[in-house]
Amino acid sequence: MRGLSLLFLLAFSTCLLSAQTNVVVVADAAVESNLRAAKVLQHYLEEMTGGNLVDLRPFGTIQPHTTVVFIGYDPSLSTFGFHTPPALPEDGYFLEGKNGHFLIAGGGELGAEYGVYDLLERLGCRKYSPRDAFIPKVRALRLPDLSPTTAIPAFPYRELWYEPAFDEEWARWHKLKTNPKKNAEWGLFVHTFDKLCPAEEHFAKHPEYYSWNGAQYSPGQLCLSNDTVRQIVIASLRKLIEEKPAAQYWSVSQNDNFDYCKCPRCAASDAHYGGPAGTLLAFVNAVAAEFSDKTISTLAYQYTRKAPEGIRPADNVSICLCSIECNRGLPIAEGCTDFARDVDEWSQLTHNLMIWDYVVQFRSYISPFPNWSTLQPNLQLFHEHGVRMLFEQGSGHDRSEFSDRRAYLLAKLMWDPQANADSILLDFDRGITVRHNLLSRHTLMN
Numbered sequence: 144m145r146g147l148s149l150l151f152l153l154a155f156s157t158c159l160l161s162a163q164t165n166v167v168v169v170a171d172a173a174v175e176s177n178l179r180a181a182k183v184l185q186h187y188l189e190e191m192t193g194g195n196l197v198d199l200r201p202f203g204t205i206q207p208h209t210t211v212v213f214i215g216y217d218p219s220l221s222t223f224g225f226h227t228p229p230a231l232p233e234d235g236y237f238l239e240g241k242n243g244h245f246l247i248a249g250g251g252e253l254g255a256e257y258g259v260y261d262l263l264e265r266l267g268c269r270k271y272s273p274r275d276a277f278i279p280k281v282r283a284l285r286l287p288d289l290s291p292t293t294a295i296p297a298f299p300y301r302e303l304w305y306e307p308a309f310d311e312e313w314a315r316w317h318k319l320k321t322n323p324k325k326n327a328e329w330g331l332f333v334h335t336f337d338k339l340c341p342a343e344e345h346f347a348k349h350p351e352y353y354s355w356n357g358a359q360y361s362p363g364q365l366c367l368s369n370d371t372v373r374q375i376v377i378a379s380l381r382k383l384i385e386e387k388p389a390a391q392y393w394s395v396s397q398n399d400n401f402d403y404c405k406c407p408r409c410a411a412s413d414a415h416y417g418g419p420a421g422t423l424l425a426f427v428n429a430v431a432a433e434f435s436d437k438t439i440s441t442l443a444y445q446y447t448r449k450a451p452e453g454i455r456p457a458d459n460v461s462i463c464l465c466s467i468e469c470n471r472g473l474p475i476a477e478g479c480t481d482f483a484r485d486v487d488e489w490s491q492l493t494h495n496l497m498i499w500d501y502v503v504q505f506r507s508y509i510s511p512f513p514n515w516s517t518l519q520p521n522l523q524l525f526h527e528h529g530v531r532m533l534f535e536q537g538s539g540h541d542r543s544e545f546s547d548r549r550a551y552l553l554a555k556l557m558w559d560p561q562a563n564a565d566s567i568l569l570d571f572d573r574g575i576t577v578r579h580n581l582l583s584r585h586t587l588m589n
């Protein structure tokens with residue numbers, strides 16, 4: 144197999160006129176993620192340099208005097224002064240640049256590609272939005288010197304619900320979950336009780352499967368202390384998992400209303416656990432026990448937001464805690480102390496905490512929404528509490544007030560909530576201004 148893992152290189156010209164190669168990219172061809180990252184780098188370096196040469200040659204032809212980007216590590220790179228990079232988690236990457244050479248090593252399926260985007264930004268490239276990119280044109284490429292740098296995301300799962308993130312290329316550049324990847328990973332996504340135990344199918348014959356409000360049954364939520372309901376949900380979920388076995392995350396979660404069951408058994412359970420979240424969690428833990436190789440996600444939302452007492456999520460249960468009620472004029476720690484308390488209490492019960500955070504107002508997408516100063520402190524709060532998964536709800540597929548700018552800032556802060564937010568916004572504003580001035584002049588001249 145050693146022969147198969149020979150390193151291959153892709154070569155690029157310095158400019159259209161000379162078609163002279165001045166940078167080569169070398170990737171371990173046996174590792175698909177490294178080869179894919181090399182092709183991404185090839186694409187952008189060709190755009191930068193106007194190059195059009197792509198050459199595949201064995202690694203042995205690379206000499207230390209050649210300017211080269213290595214993607215993936217090989218012991219022979221000690222010739223170039225590079226030592227073995229540290230072990231890297233999923234999405235993490237390692238960069239080092241010296242003497243005109245550059246090393247990118249990545250963790251998991253995407254780490255190397257994310258390292259490529261980092262290098263491209265260091266070379267001046269920007270992807271402001273799916274409509275606004277800046278790729279500088281250079282005649283000869285100089286690779287930057289960089290001391291050994293390891294980059295690991297603050298939140299392993301980063302999903303951004305703003306329009307730019309539905310563009311796969313933009314989302315990958317900003318190291319976010321792409322829409323196709325999300326759809327592949329999730330079998331069911333939030334508010335799933337009715338899918339798993341449909342009222343249309345059962346309510347007429349068995350109203351006791353659903354919510355008792357003290358006077359009558361309603362199909363709003365399930366009666367979570369009913370054993371038959373649990374068996375129906377387990378059977379439905381088993382069937383759905385058989386249809387989509389590769390999906391890891393399966394949401395078993397309340398419908399989007401407050402109509403939870405108050406029958407004597409559920410009410411006693413709620414009292415026992417200090418609130419409805421405990422009754423929900425007992426139910427979800429029992430379902431999750433049937434699917435030990437899957438992650439069962441549930442909502443801590445509205446009436447289940449407050450953490451329970453005397454019960455904790457099973458190892459394969461993920462809690463999606465939602466901040467929908469919070470005042471957006473102040474950071475959560477100042478303006479929504481009850482939610483800050485919930486973050487703290489849930490974080491003590493589980494390491495599988497996801498935050499569904501709302502960064503948009505729904506009344507009017509185009510009206511000014513002055514929550515800019517809250518975005519970074521809120522992400523910092525989540526990070527301090529060990530949150531692993533983030534869903535930042537913006538305006539979805541609709542464009543909204545400064546949605547490109549918001550998406551750009553949030554993407555950077557979701558990777559590193561300690562990044563300099565002012566610098567990120569200044570970079571965006573200058574970049575967009577320059578790009579649109581150039582476009583206007585170009586339009587005038589033509």
Ligand SMILES: [Zn+2]
Pocket residue numbers: 355365366367368369404405406407408409410
């Ligand atoms: Zn009940």
